[in-house]
Amino acid sequence: MAIPGKSRYVMDARPAPRAGLTLFCSREQLHSRWTRIVLAEKDVDGARIEWIEAGKPHHDLLVLNPSGQLPTLVDRDAVLYPASIVVEYLDERYPHPRLLPPDPSARALVRMLLLRLDHELLPLAEAIRIAPKAVESKAARKQLQEALAGASRLFSTRGWCLGMDYNLADCAWAALIGTLPALGLKLPDAGFQRYAERLLSRPAVQSAFR
Structure with a gap:
């Protein structure tokens, strides 16, 4: 697995405190849409979406994930990306409805x-x-x-x-x-x-x- 590169933005503060699950994503990016569809299918109570605009650094995202890769999912102490990891995590974390076959x-x-x-x-x-x-x-x-x-x-x-x-x-x-x-x-x-x-x-x- 590749180690994320360092951001050119230097962050010396902690991210804002968050409760529950937060998905950092873009409105138009396809991988972000994929994760948003999965999150919506799971209907997770209290899930938050943080919209990231192209070319505008987001302080909390860069502290949590210096690569700035979208989508990024934050669930308590877990910071997860890319989309393929995020969607499987959501399916295991919230197993109803199941989106991977049991077989x-x-x-x-x-x-x-x-x-x-x-x-x-x-x-x-x-x-x-x-x-x-x-x-x-x-x-x-x-x-x-x-x-x-x-x-x-x-x-x-x-x-x-x-x-x-x-x-x-x-x-x-x-x-x-x-x-x-x-x-x-x-x-x-x-x-x-x-x-x-x-x-x-x-x-x-x-x-x-x-």
């Missing part, structure tokens, strides 16, 4: 899909979001559109990705699919579109796009 093989399949979403599809979408007119974004759009076409087989006419149980991968897909119109991308087929309609109708998903 080891099914759980491994979800994690394999999450790995691709986390390291390939979400970063492609994020690159387009940050610099939509950049030369690199044209290639990223093509690569992401092809990846979406290849993923169509995951979605049946009913149920969720990888089966009948809603899971952490569906939450990540929601963060991505809900952002596609703003990126100038479309879903490749009717099956994918029906899945998207079911996904985007969930209150927890809708809350992350407000």
